[in-house]
Amino acid sequence: MTIKTIFLDRDGVINKEAEYLFRISDFEFIEGVFDACLYFHNLGYKIIIISNQSGIARGYYNENDYLKLTEWMLGQFNDNGINILDTFYCPHGPESSCNCRKPKPGMLIEAKDKYNISMKDSWMIGDSESDIKAANAAGISNTILVKSGHLVDESNSNSKFTIDSIKQSKEVIKI
Numbered sequence: 001m002t003i004k005t006i007f008l009d010r011d012g013v014i015n016k017e018a019e020y021l022f023r024i025s026d027f028e029f030i031e032g033v034f035d036a037c038l039y040f041h042n043l044g045y046k047i048i049i050i051s052n053q054s055g056i057a058r059g060y061y062n063e064n065d066y067l068k069l070t071e072w073m074l075g076q077f078n079d080n081g082i083n084i085l086d087t088f089y090c091p092h093g094p095e096s097s098c099n100c101r102k103p104k105p106g107m108l109i110e111a112k113d114k115y116n117i118s119m120k121d122s123w124m125i126g127d128s129e130s131d132i133k134a135a136n137a138a139g140i141s142n143t144i145l146v147k148s149g150h151l152v153d154e155s156n157s158n159s160k161f162t163i164d165s166i167k168q169s170k171e172v173i174k175i
């Protein structure tokens with residue numbers, strides 16, 4: 001048995017982009033996130049969050065700060081009836097040769113192996129080209145770039161779809 005999954009980037013998709021975010025008080029959910037996730041659940045998708053957290057390597061916050069924020073965030077999802085199957089993060093910086101930092105597909109491959117995910121039936125929603133590249137490299141062709149208020153070069157994107165915010169993903173993901 002395989003499962004189908006919606007992979008979500010965190011910053012800029014779930015919450016408003018804020019530089020090197022680690023404080024709960026600075027975390028602001030983007031409008032419509034919970035609705036979109038309930039919709040994904042109804043279509044039978046699991047939800048997994050995949051994020052680069054180079055703020056750890058850069059020393060802006062530590063792994064424990066990240067985990068505390070994540071625990072709180074997952075509680076908020078839970079309170080809204082949403083189960084996040086898992087969260088994966090890369091703590092490394094851009095100079096690292098790790099396989100997890102997007103655009104490398106390491107975290108997606110790890111998730112695929114852990115949960116037996118059918119990548120062709122899954123989706124990636126991200127706000128940067130590195131999310132789209134990571135997805136494509138991991139065998140996911142269903143990709144959505146969200147603009148989330150920042151300037152996106154649509155003509156140079158490999159994404160299959162571009163939308164303003166996760167709220168509109170209902171118009172794209174139908175089955």
Ligand SMILES: [Zn+2]
Pocket residue numbers: 090091092096098099100101
């Ligand atoms: Zn990494």
